[in-house]
Amino acid sequence: MAEHRDVFIVCNNFEELGGLQRWVHHIGRLFAERGHRVHLIGITHAERAHDYGSDLPYATTVLYERRPAAKWQPRGALDRLNVPAQVRMARRRAGMRRAAARLSEIFRTGGPGSVVIAAQVWAMEWVALADTRGMTVIGMSHESYAATRSSSRYERVKTYFSGVDSFLVLTQEDADAWAAAGMSAAGAMPNPLHVHPERISSLDEQVVVRLGRMSFEKGQDLLLEAWAKVAPRHPGWRLRLYGSGPDEAEIRALAGELGLTGSVEFPGPTDDLETALTGGSIFALSSREEGFPMSILEAMAYGLPTVAFDCAPGVRELITHDVDGLIVHPGNTVKFAASLERLMNDAGLRRSFGAAARASVTRFAPHTVVDQWERLFTLLER
Known part of the structure; x- marks a missing residue:
């Protein structure tokens, strides 16, 4: 029988009606059914929340009541004189430290063998600030290597997931591409089937x-x-x-x-x-x-x-x-x-x-x- 663990799943939010959110709730439920103690943690609330039910077999926490300010970096000397922007970023950094401290407190409730799964790179920015000593940390990307490579997320993935124990993507082809790009801990983990059809399509509808x-x-x-x-x-x-x-x-x-x-x-x-x-x-x-x-x-x-x-x-x-x-x-x-x-x-x-x-x-x-x-x-x- 598998050892029962504390599993903390951290994502941008777990409230939207989206593929990532469906995966978070489904895998959380599956882990709980195996006897693991599961805690879903969202960085922020969703703009439009979906009702995933009230009798959930796992704990849930949202770190921010209001979405934190977007990250900003000065691009030149004039930008460095933008005092309001500098103040916003100072407040953002202070807010991140407070949220990461709360995340650390949650992680400390876990026992031996605890696992943190950072399901998205933005969420990993907070996990990286938190205290994960003695815990297994797994990073994830739910998009293809090509999609990430052509976006601003590419460098962030390489930065924030570089030190995790395992970096999981959804296919072996994507894992191989990430490994070739220097992510030596890359591996593949598919999404589980989350529907149990009581009936199937007749295939007669036009x-x-x-x-x-x-x-x-x-x-x-x-x-x-x-x-x-x-x-x-x-x-x-x-x-x-x-x-x-x-x-x-x-x-x-x-x-x-x-x-x-x-x-x-x-x-x-x-x-x-x-x-x-x-x-x-x-x-x-x-x-x-x-x-x-x-x-x-x-x-x-x-x-x-x-x-x-x-x-x-x-x-x-x-x-x-x-x-x-x-x-x-x-x-x-x-x-x-x-x-x-x-x-x-x-x-x-x-x-x-x-x-x-x-x-x-x-x-x-x-x-x-x-x-x-x-x-x-x-x-x-x-």
Whole structure:
């Protein structure tokens, strides 16, 4: 039997309705079911909190009632004379020290074998200031190496996760890329399947489904461009875009500009995955960037074939092309449209792919993934 441990999971926030937050609550619950004592710690509150329930099997703490000021650094001599900015940064640093001291107090409640999991690099900035002596510290990135490499997060990841006991990403391909970049402690840990379908899609509904935050990296604009090529030839089919986000108004406007108002639906965000996914026959992932897309994992579990841009190793880890879905070169909306049409025109192919998808996701059964975590805890403690 695995040793029971104190596991502290630190993230930016655990309150939003997002993939990272779903993972935090799911893995926290799975650890608790194994007998571990789990504490979820958010740096800040979410702007829009989702109700994850009140009877949680783990403790929760939020360090800041109000989000701290964004980090600022002077770029030249004139900036150094910006007294208000300097004062804000002094207050920010003082606030970080107080929050890190509180984090240290929480960590000290843990017993031997305690583990800290910093699920995001911003959260790791506070973990790095806290007292973690005698604890195993694991850093994580939930996006692909390529996505991080092209962002400001790259140098921060290399700085803040450089001294952790293990730095986990979601696929071995990404772990190898980080190792080549100098992160010698890089390893892979997949997300566990977190849905348990009571029913699956009949694959008879003439609906293509997309779940995701409406933002540039999620590529709903690319999906609409592809749909504009498909919709005129398939008047009975609809594209259903679940979600909300900063680009929602622009995406709705684009649907109108492309003449798609009658074939595109915007039901808003939902946590009723079963209704959303069983109400469709094809899942579309049009993202520009991903890590290990939870939405594909969910769609496969409900028996939907997926058409996805090859935007991350996680897509290739989940989908076997021409077996349980179709993978398209990033940004190729013409090919994406053709792939949608291939499935729309062939109910037998949808059923074949859907059955293969359901079988494939058993690789990520919760007990299998938690076993991997517990083996890692034991290995790192030695």
